[in-house]
Amino acid sequence: QKEVEQNSGPLSVPEGAIASLNCTYSDRGSQSFFWYRQYSGKSPELIMSIYSNGDKEDGRFTAQLNKASQYVSLLIRDSQPSDSATYLCAALDNYGQNFVFGPGTRLSVLP
């Protein structure tokens, strides 16, 4: 059974701090990884995708991938109250067909 695991949180950080969200996956064949943000009652929206080992930066967001450790992370710099949401990590299998999502980490950014 392919699994993606995340700490459910809630993770609370003060405004302006760095929020660090982590994710591990069980399927070594997974090649692509995605971070989605989901506000309560809304649909997931894509923040970033990553498929090569190392870091990928986009504005205040940095995704990190370590395939040897089967570990993906998302850093949010200068966290804002509007970043308060649930963050979903997803892995896509080697065939580009089956997505597996983690249960999500709830982030709360305190003003």
Next chain:
Amino acid sequence: EAQVTQNPRYLITVTGKKLTVTCSQNMNHEYMSWYRQDPGLGLRQIYYSMNVEVTDKGDVPEGYKVSRKEKRNFPLILESPSPNQTSLYFCASSLSGGGPAYNEQFFGPGTRLTVL
């Protein structure tokens, strides 16, 4: 506007009454997928489709059917709904093929289904 639409957005029904949730995308995406989201369990893939007439089971396909007769539409069918299918359902689509960026999924607004 590029989007994925779902209908209905909210549905309350009774056990055993067949229903269909429609999903349509206007981005010419090849890949479409259905998920259900339950508290504590996250998003779980029900079925996916790589292209017209090509569908396959995800992780939780029991009790569901799908069809892909046209590229833009991917309806989810519950032939005999049961209370354990009460959930929030999302349809998603992506380009597929090519590099990983083609696999970035766009989600519909969701359908909240209650089966009594």
